Amino acid sequence: MRRIFTNKIFILVVVVVLLLALAAVSYSELSGVNIISNIISVPAAPLQRAYAFVTGKVGDFFGYFEDVKKLKDENEQLSQRISELEQQLLDIDRLTKENEELRAALNFKDQYEEYNFLGASIIAKDPGNWFDVFTVNRGINDGIENNSPVITAYGLVGRVSKTDLMTSRVVSIIDMDSTVSARLSKSRDLIVIRGDVELRAKGLCRADYIPPNTDIMPGDTVETSGMGGLYPKGIIIGKVVKVVKNEGQYDSYAIIQPMVDFKRLEDVIILTKKES
Amino acid sequence: MSNKEKKHEGLDRYIILAVMIIVAAVSIIYKLAEIQIVNGPKYKEESVYRLSAQGVIYPKRGDIYDRNGVPIAGSRMGYSAQYVDVRMPNSEKNRMLLELIGILERDNKKIKSRLNSIMDINPIRFKTDNIESFIKNIVLTQEEAKYIITADQAFQYMRDKTFEIDPSYTEEEAFKIMQLRYEILLTQPQLNNPLTLAEDISVDAMSELEERSSELRGVSTYIKPYRVYYESASLIPHVLGYVGAINSEEMEALNKEQEGVQGFVPYEASDIVGKSGIELGAEFLLRGVRGRTFLEVDENGKVTASYLERAPQPGKDIYLTIDLDLQKVAVDSLKQNIERIRRMGGKKNFGDANAGAVVVLDVNTGEVLAMASYPDYDPQVFLNNNSEAIAALFSAADSPLINRATMGKYAPGSTYKPLVAIAALESGVITPNTKVLANYKDVIGNMVFTNLEGHQGYINLEKALATSSNMYFYKVGVQTGIDNIVKWAKIFGFGKETGIEVSEAIGALASKEFKKKYFGEDWYPANTAMASIGQLYNDFTPIQIVNYISSIANGGKKYTPHLVKMAVDNEGKIAYEGSQEYEQLPVQESTINAVKKGMVAVANSNDGTAVNAFKDFPFKVAGKTGTSETGREATSSSNGLFVCYAPHDNPQIAIAVVVEHGVWGAYTAPIARDIMAEYFRLNEQKGTTKAKDSQAAIDIIW
Numbered sequence: 001m002r003r004i005f006t007n008k009i010f011i012l013v014v015v016v017v018l019l020l021a022l023a024a025v026s027y028s029e030l031s032g033v034n035i036i037s038n039i040i041s042v043p044a045a046p047l048q049r050a051y052a053f054v055t056g057k058v059g060d061f062f063g064y065f066e067d068v069k070k071l072k073d074e075n076e077q078l079s080q081r082i083s084e085l086e087q088q089l090l091d092i093d094r095l096t097k098e099n100e101e102l103r104a105a106l107n108f109k110d111q112y113e114e115y116n117f118l119g120a121s122i123i124a125k126d127p128g129n130w131f132d133v134f135t136v137n138r139g140i141n142d143g144i145e146n147n148s149p150v151i152t153a154y155g156l157v158g159r160v161s162k163t164d165l166m167t168s169r170v171v172s173i174i175d176m177d178s179t180v181s182a183r184l185s186k187s188r189d190l191i192v193i194r195g196d197v198e199l200r201a202k203g204l205c206r207a208d209y210i211p212p213n214t215d216i217m218p219g220d221t222v223e224t225s226g227m228g229g230l231y232p233k234g235i236i237i238g239k240v241v242k243v244v245k246n247e248g249q250y251d252s253y254a255i256i257q258p259m260v261d262f263k264r265l266e267d268v269i270i271l272t273k274k275e276s
Numbered sequence: 277m278s279n280k281e282k283k284h285e286g287l288d289r290y291i292i293l294a295v296m297i298i299v300a301a302v303s304i305i306y307k308l309a310e311i312q313i314v315n316g317p318k319y320k321e322e323s324v325y326r327l328s329a330q331g332v333i334y335p336k337r338g339d340i341y342d343r344n345g346v347p348i349a350g351s352r353m354g355y356s357a358q359y360v361d362v363r364m365p366n367s368e369k370n371r372m373l374l375e376l377i378g379i380l381e382r383d384n385k386k387i388k389s390r391l392n393s394i395m396d397i398n399p400i401r402f403k404t405d406n407i408e409s410f411i412k413n414i415v416l417t418q419e420e421a422k423y424i425i426t427a428d429q430a431f432q433y434m435r436d437k438t439f440e441i442d443p444s445y446t447e448e449e450a451f452k453i454m455q456l457r458y459e460i461l462l463t464q465p466q467l468n469n470p471l472t473l474a475e476d477i478s479v480d481a482m483s484e485l486e487e488r489s490s491e492l493r494g495v496s497t498y499i500k501p502y503r504v505y506y507e508s509a510s511l512i513p514h515v516l517g518y519v520g521a522i523n524s525e526e527m528e529a530l531n532k533e534q535e536g537v538q539g540f541v542p543y544e545a546s547d548i549v550g551k552s553g554i555e556l557g558a559e560f561l562l563r564g565v566r567g568r569t570f571l572e573v574d575e576n577g578k579v580t581a582s583y584l585e586r587a588p589q590p591g592k593d594i595y596l597t598i599d600l601d602l603q604k605v606a607v608d609s610l611k612q613n614i615e616r617i618r619r620m621g622g623k624k625n626f627g628d629a630n631a632g633a634v635v636v637l638d639v640n641t642g643e644v645l646a647m648a649s650y651p652d653y654d655p656q657v658f659l660n661n662n663s664e665a666i667a668a669l670f671s672a673a674d675s676p677l678i679n680r681a682t683m684g685k686y687a688p689g690s691t692y693k694p695l696v697a698i699a700a701l702e703s704g705v706i707t708p709n710t711k712v713l714a715n716y717k718d719v720i721g722n723m724v725f726t727n728l729e730g731h732q733g734y735i736n737l738e739k740a741l742a743t744s745s746n747m748y749f750y751k752v753g754v755q756t757g758i759d760n761i762v763k764w765a766k767i768f769g770f771g772k773e774t775g776i777e778v779s780e781a782i783g784a785l786a787s788k789e790f791k792k793k794y795f796g797e798d799w800y801p802a803n804t805a806m807a808s809i810g811q812l813y814n815d816f817t818p819i820q821i822v823n824y825i826s827s828i829a830n831g832g833k834k835y836t837p838h839l840v841k842m843a844v845d846n847e848g849k850i851a852y853e854g855s856q857e858y859e860q861l862p863v864q865e866s867t868i869n870a871v872k873k874g875m876v877a878v879a880n881s882n883d884g885t886a887v888n889a890f891k892d893f894p895f896k897v898a899g900k901t902g903t904s905e906t907g908r909e910a911t912s913s914s915n916g917l918f919v920c921y922a923p924h925d926n927p928q929i930a931i932a933v934v935v936e937h938g939v940w941g942a943y944t945a946p947i948a949r950d951i952m953a954e955y956f957r958l959n960e961q962k963g964t965t966k967a968k969d970s971q972a973a974i975d976i977i978w
Contacts, residue, residue: 009292147491161490176580177490181483190479192486197581209482209499211353212336227480228487247587248567248846250336250501251353 112232115271118142122266123167130203131265132175138270139166147230149271155236155259156180156224157268173237174200174262181228182207182237185221189214193222193237193256203262204241207254216243222256232271329467331571331582334500335564337548338591340516342600343841348509348516351501355482358470361460362494366440370453376492377452383481385474389455390462395427397451402427413461414438467573476502503548505655511603514649514679515596515778515839517553518658521546534560541565553679554596554839557777561843561852564591592843592851597643602954606634606646609950614650614935617943625939626913632935633680633818634947639826639927641856642835646951649680682780685815686934689904689941690744691919692810694828694871697737699764700756701867708737708870714747721801725750741874742884744901746809753808754801761807762787767861768824775836776819783820786813811905822932825919829927831868833858875900876924889945890952895923897952901941913937916944922952929955
């Protein structure tokens with residue numbers, strides 16, 4: 001009994017000392033070591049993933065026992081669709097080849113040529129309604145680096161701001177820590193897309209440095225310029241919602257609705273540089 | 277084990293636990309109290325200081341257009357980069373700054389550092405002997421200052437101690453880091469006094485700095501409108517002037533001048549102001565006032581929120597009275613004719629015509645329609661900050677920066693004769709029909725004068741003006757008396773500023789007072805004779821001369837010649853209009869008509885001095901030639917002047933032309949002719965037979 005008691009004290013002391021040590025080490029902002037966060041995030045990652053998976057799928061569970069007959073009909077339709085798609089696939093093959101030849105002829109450089117595409121799932125996010133800063137299930141092990149661009153099929157999400165072994169933190173374009181060099185797709189004017197405290201709460205961001213007399217209207221598309229060095233050019237960022245001209249100011253700014261829905265974000269694509 | 281023992285053991289555990297919790301709680305509370313109560317005010321101050329800053333919104337200066345809305349000067353958007361010092365380990369800071377320097381160097385921007393005037397590398401050496409304060413700045417403890425003597429020691433000390441630059445950097449890299457860090461050390465750039473790293477950087481550099489702003493901590497960019505001069509500006513560099521950064525004397529003077537004016541916001545250091553021309557003359561219209569913002573900033577200097585404290589006020593756009601089409605004709609014709617006169621040779625022509633000016637005035641409004649000065653320059657030089665080219669302009673022997681139309685002072689020569697005629701008519705000495713003996717030689721006030729026009733017999737005013745008879749005006753001038761002439765000269769605006777918006781000379785008026793003041797001598801009748809033909813001390817600016825001719829043309833109305841037609845504010849409202857008010861001069865209509873008759877004869881009668889210049893015009897032009905002696909006629913040509921207005925019966929414009937060393941007044945008449953032809957669209961009516969005659973020889977008489 002006494003041994004157990006001493007043991008408990010011992011364990012307690014060890015735990016407390018360990019926690020304090022961890023706190024002390026991770027407090028030092030100059031440590032520059034991610035070991036601590038790795039120690040925590042590596043074992044936590046599957047848990048976070050499981051949590052995200054469960055919460056995501058609970059809703060689906062009740063829809064699981066839908067009419068089987070319906071599925072049968074659907075199956076038939078899908079079979080037909082498959083044959084259609086197979087035909088289209090042939091076309092695509094032909095077109096791809098053609099495209100490649102034409103690009104080569106034009107000496108056209110693919111904006112994504114230098115990148116690998118890596119799918120990633122969101123496993124945690126900062127509090128709040130929006131996916132402005134979140135964690136994904138890919139890390140250094142997957143070749144993720146700081147500043148790796150993050151996109152979805154719709155457009156630009158943001159960039160990796162911190163990498164651990166198996167997870168990475170992503171700062172989205174609506175966060176204040178993000179600045180993207182961008183272009184108005186129509187007028188080709190160069191602007192800067194920034195996160196804004198107030199707009200972030202609405203899932204929007206702002207476009208600064210719009211020169212006077214620029215041809216810009218609500219609905220216009222904004223894309224990455226590729227000039228800042230972080231993002232490849234031509235990734236769609238969003239659409240202009242409103243152009244604001246402050247009293248007396250020479251340049252104007254615009255409110256941008258990102259293409260990506262930062263309220264519902266599950267999977268993203270991380271671009272990693274190909275080894276050359 | 278008994279229950280008692282167990283209980284006791286349990287109690288023991290609880291006590292230990294309680295003690296641990298209390299110890300933990302007490303230490304936390306102690307720390308909290310220290311933070312909140314003991315050091316609370318200090319931390320609060322620090323956090324407020326760190327998190328708020330004053331921001332600037334740079335204003336746009338007003339655009340400048342010609343009277344038809346053709347743009348002359350405007351603005352473009354430029355980006356600048358600044359730095360706020362951030363606390364971070366030296367190794368990281370050095371790496372970041374070197375990267376920053378790299379980005380700016382790729383943009384051909386060199387960071388200004390005060391280290392550059394002290395030290396150089398390859399080899400490491402001091403550029404100055406005065407290194408005491410420099411050493412003081414870099415040492416960590418003043419003790420160490422005495423051990424640093426050589427440049428190598430100073431370099432090594434900075435590298436190892438002051439800035440802790442990693443040995444892996446090359447000497448060049450280390451020096452670049454030192455340059456920037458030394459400047460940062462001296463400036464201590466905080467949120468409220470950021471260090472400007474580079475002005476007017478390219479959009480590429482801006483994009484890179486912005487996109488990487490989370491790595492480049494403390495670095496930010498801002499927008500600033502920069503002045504642009506369009507191609508048309510090179511047609512009117514003198515009228516336009518140029519802008520530059522305000523200096524302390526200008527700031528003091530401008531703030532004093534506008535002190536107490538409602539809504540005036542004082543100038544601040546590094547504001548942009550007009551330095552000359554209309555940029556200076558219309559400074560208070562063109563000037564934009566900086567806006568102020570209150571910024572919330574995180575510890576990296578990144579703005580997280582901004583509140584507008586004072587909106588920037590853009591400058592007002594101004595529309596000049598200048599017609600650029602007419603201006604172009606004036607500029608081209610002035611240049612071509614100066615070159616032509618230089619080449620044409622002949623008696624008294626030393627081929628030295630090299631400068632001149634021409635002013636065109638709307639006689640019914642006082643608007644300056646064209647104003648050219650030769651030689652000229654491209655005002656672009658002043659925007660490119662090309663200090664060598666600017667210095668060359670300032671020191672050039674032919675003074676291209678001088679606006680000769682308002683700053684050039686010339687003896688008017690015979691163009692003064694209409695004024696003398698007005699004085700004589702108004703004081704009753706002559707009537708238009710009075711005939712005066714213009715003989716070849718006569719004694720006036722104990723001095724022998726000769727008439728260059730030879731023996732003309734008895735002639736009236738019309739003939740005297742047409743032939744520019746010196747003898748007539750010697751005699752009539754002396755009879756009228758210098759005081760009367762000066763009185764009327766002053767009425768017509770000589771001897772004082774015309775009031776035009778750009779810098780102008782006052783000139784000089786030959787009078788008894790002038791001679792007494794500057795020569796300490798009494799006045800003689802012979803002086804009056806010389807003054808009557810526009811010589812002696814008479815020294816007028818072309819703008820004064822054209823305004824006087826305009827007053828004759830419009831029947832005695834004296835306008836203030838002006839260059840700004842109107843100013844339009846940001847909302848498109850007219851904020852200012854050039855004054856078209858005039859002063860009715862106390863001169864009789866009959867007097868004006870008699871003088872006009874003589875001036876019409878100059879360009880139209882058989883013996884007029886400028887009869888060939890306008891002979892194919894569909895209306896009559898009234899004019900007067902003037903050849904003014906410079907007193908150096910043995911080695912250089914006289915100045916040539918020509919004044920005119922048209923049409924003679926319904927005057928619309930008046931022109932004054934001066935060509936330095938233009939030999940004869942009549943030589944310069946073709947310049948006025950070209951301008952008239954453009955203004956009255958005579959070239960269009962007659963197709964392409966553009967004034968070949970203007971190059972033709974013209975009868976030359978004084």
